[in-house]
Amino acid sequence: MMQVLRAAVEAAVWAPSVHNTQPWSFCVSGAEVRLSADPERRLRVTDPDGRQMLISCGAALFNLRIALRALGHRPVVRLLPDPDSPLLLATVRAGEPAPPDELAGLLYGEIERRRTHRSGFTALPIADELVDELVAAAGNEGARLIPVRADPMLRVLAALTGAAQEIQATDRRYALEMARWARPPGSARRDGVPADSYPTARRRGVPYHFAERDYGRGEGWGGGDEEPICAGTGLVVLLTTEGDTREDWLIAGQALQRVLLQASAYGVSAAFHGQALEMPDLRAFIRRHVCGGAHPQLLMRLGFALDEASSVRRPVAEVLREP
Known part of the structure; x- marks a missing residue:
């Protein structure tokens, strides 16, 4: 189970975030991943309420969910589970085994390929x-x-x-x-x-x-x-x-x-x-x-873009606490 949860966290860190701040941290306990916000990475001028920080963490949460689903487990999610711990944003438990569907596999395969584009697009329209x-x-x-x-x-x-x-x-x-x-x-x-x-x-x-x-x-x-x-x-x-x-x-x-x-x-x-x-x-x-x-x-x-932008992510060891 630990291997599955670590793979889910490895997928989660590839989520997009404002200015690529990567404002998240994870903790694995048993069959559960706890997703928390990292307030040191919040944009205090641009994002005083933490709205963009939580949107970024929400994207990481989706990656956790789709990774577990693609790896054969039904994710069980609780949003904002503890009012006394405002930085704890969600818990995701690897639930009962479930064969991955085609869409989950497709989306999981795009996690590390997806890139933010910072220029113009071709004239090719989206269908x-x-x-x-x-x-x-x-x-x-x-x-x-x-x-x-x-x-x-x-x-x-x-x-x-x-x-x-x-x-x-x-x-x-x-x-x-x-x-x-x-x-x-x-x-x-x-x-x-x-x-x-x-x-x-x-x-x-x-x-x-x-x-x-x-x-x-x-x-x-x-x-x-x-x-x-x-x-x-x-x-x-x-x-x-x-x-x-x-x-x-x-x-x-x-x-x-x-x-x-x-x-x-x-x-x-x-x-x-x-x-x-x-x-x-x-x-x-x-x-x-x-x-x-x-x-x-x-x-x-x-x-549609002709070029592929580069991206970087912090290693999982920097954002994950394990028992």
Whole structure:
């Protein structure tokens, strides 16, 4: 059993997290994995309420679940099991043996292949049937994935993302916090955003430009492509929840990862644009005018990329406590 649980944790650490902060820790006891948040890795300026930290941990929780399912066990999950231990986010027990289904095996196989994209996409559209699958995948986890297709709404979201990016770029606190997680070329760190995971030069997205975070900070860092081939917008989507509690944030993270893994199985990547959602006034505006009152948790672009970004993860020994 210990081998199965360790394999599940090894899968969990490949979840996406804001700035690749990897804000989680795990403890194995008996047939159970305990997932906790690591407050030292929370973005205190960007994420004062811990919303993005819990979304990241929710994505790790989904990986735990799908790994156990693929390895032949039915996962039994308890969210926020102890009110007196707010950092303990979930327990996942390896339940009764159950033969893995085809979907579990498919998603499990994508865990280490999935990558966050930080540039434009090709002009190849995502088939409507796949978009419907991704919408259903989010719904199965209790969240809602909203494809944004109307030109006025796309212009609004692109403008708000750009405005938030400009404001954050002039705020020294934001800049210092992001600098902590922007890895210079050749860095041996196993967290943060690698310098070769985004292009050196960037073109404006077509037809809508969604501002990217400036991890290079004018240092000329990047993957070295002076003329990026892909600058397409891709499909813009919002992931929302009906509530905005800690449980909802964990639900959003699980829905996010199910969507990302299912998309990855078809060669579709995701680019994240959380700047506007990190500013309470802009997030409230998007909730009211774009999401119909639902709470926006993530803003993403989905599409096909020609290049494959790099990624790094901390070794399991750093995040796992075993008896």
